[in-house]
Amino acid sequence: MDHSGTPSDGSVVRAVLSGDVDQFSVLVRRYRDRYARYAAQMLGSIDAAEDAVQDAMVRAYTHLAQCREPDNFAGWFFLILRNRCFAERRRTRWESDLENIGEVAAPEQTESALERSEVVRGLQRALLRLTAEQREVFVLKHVEGLSYEEIAGRLSTSVAALKMRMHRAYDRLRELLEAP
Amino acid sequence: MKNRHWSDQVKQVLDGERELESLPPELRREAETARRLLLAAIDRRPVTLSAALETRIMTRVRGRATARWPRAWRWLLAPTLPRWAMLVPAAAAAALVLVLRTPQVDQSGKPQAMTGQRDSVYVRFELYAPRASRVALAGTFNRWDAAATPLVRVGKDGMWTVTLALPSGQHQYGFIVDGRNWVPDPAAPAVDDGFGRRNSVVSVNTINGRIL
């Protein structure tokens, strides 16, 4: 417990491992939506994101004893979800994502909003044509607002490697968005 | 195609590491285009998943909860072995014949009973090399020592052979003909050795006494 009375991730993880399975719902409530936007952007639809989050949560429970830092459950869970997203991308490829793209960019009402919606869709279509790794770094930096240093820490890679990936993504996006 | 690549300074602006105003005038327009195309179109609205998600997850979690830890403890303490563990023989032994001309792969799946050291499997290596004056075997199992495991010529038809007890795991190897020519085993899978050649691979699995 922290001083506010909210149980820390570590204490919840330990409670679950001690046999109090229902405590896992605390972690589900806490993290079910935190990375939903990331998953939706990676997979191209909210439905696919929901499947991925569900599966990652069940997997996190199954392997909970292997969570080396219970107080960093969030970071560990993110890696599991990330893997699910990459695996799902491999299975579905981008063709099916394009059919569902509208689900991420929800319909809007006004004319200018519709125009913007088209621009947003154009970028999302282009994002889906990047490699999963390029797309991920773009999403984490520009959608989730993380710095290169934060992304590097989360993915156990170097800032230089991430920048190279991102800069290739910029060029590829330009090719895709400016293509006739 | 090169015209479609942003300049490095523009990429720095996109990365938030450089102010647009610091760019020379000819690059500002490019940077503004880049921002409009890439950054202004980003949808950052939060995503909320369905209300039923938690119930679905917890239903599956509770379904898996039964006997996760008890199962582990049963494995440690119970008098009977779990199914897969029963497949581990104390002295598993089998023979694999790797032959140049006619690969003889154990299709029956029944290991040939031979006495071997604990958790090891006898593997017989054969090479057809009629013109060789000597043949040796080197691999991860003998520290790649080219002198450690000579093959013996069998009969007069050019077949060389040696039988080794290999521990469980994966082993890479090659034949050395006449002390200088490295030859992969044509009857075994092979992988790049990192030096521009191929290593043969044998996987010994003593879980069921069978060789992959």
Added chain:
Amino acid sequence: MKRLSAVLVMVGGLAHGLAAQGDVRARLVGRVSPELVQLVGTVADSARALGLPDAPLVDKALEGAAKGIAPDRIAVAVQGVFTQLRSAAGVMRGTGAAPTSQEIEAGAFALGAGLTSDDVAVLTETADASHPTMAVLQVAGALAALGVPRAQTVGLVRAEVRSGLPLGDLTNLPAQVQAAAASGVSPDAAATGLERAAQAHAGQSVQPKGRAKGNPHRP
């Protein structure tokens, strides 16, 4: 309690293994140049710090020396092995698994045989209590090394595990592909036939190219 004893013996073995890690340099002295001993020792230190096995690094250096390879090329190859081990471990840990040294080596082998990081991740997740990770990765690596295309390799191994067939059937796959190759069937065609057989056993419909349709995560 016998099994508890066995586990304690295994733990003892592990401790012995940890102690043995310190003698990487000793295993190389006399077989490779002093500079290479130093370099491999340094890479091995990095490997252990990341929880990776160091034996494959020593093996690669010894192999290079036995084959008469120039030290600088050996150094590159050792670094390549390190990279593969690190990649395999990273991918496997990313699935939530805590791979053993042997499992990491099997993952690195699969990468060396031509499978991708994505493939190794899928295969790691495919493993279950009846089909251990090491066996799954070794079989997949062996299939790839036999020339089975990587997408088919992954599809075949997944179908085999999901079919519920015993472990022996899985570990026998490379031998079956080899036997088919000996009778003139391409690795590709042999793998397709084996995959169909596994799916038929599982009562599933045959999917083209071994890809399951729909979302297998949906309950």
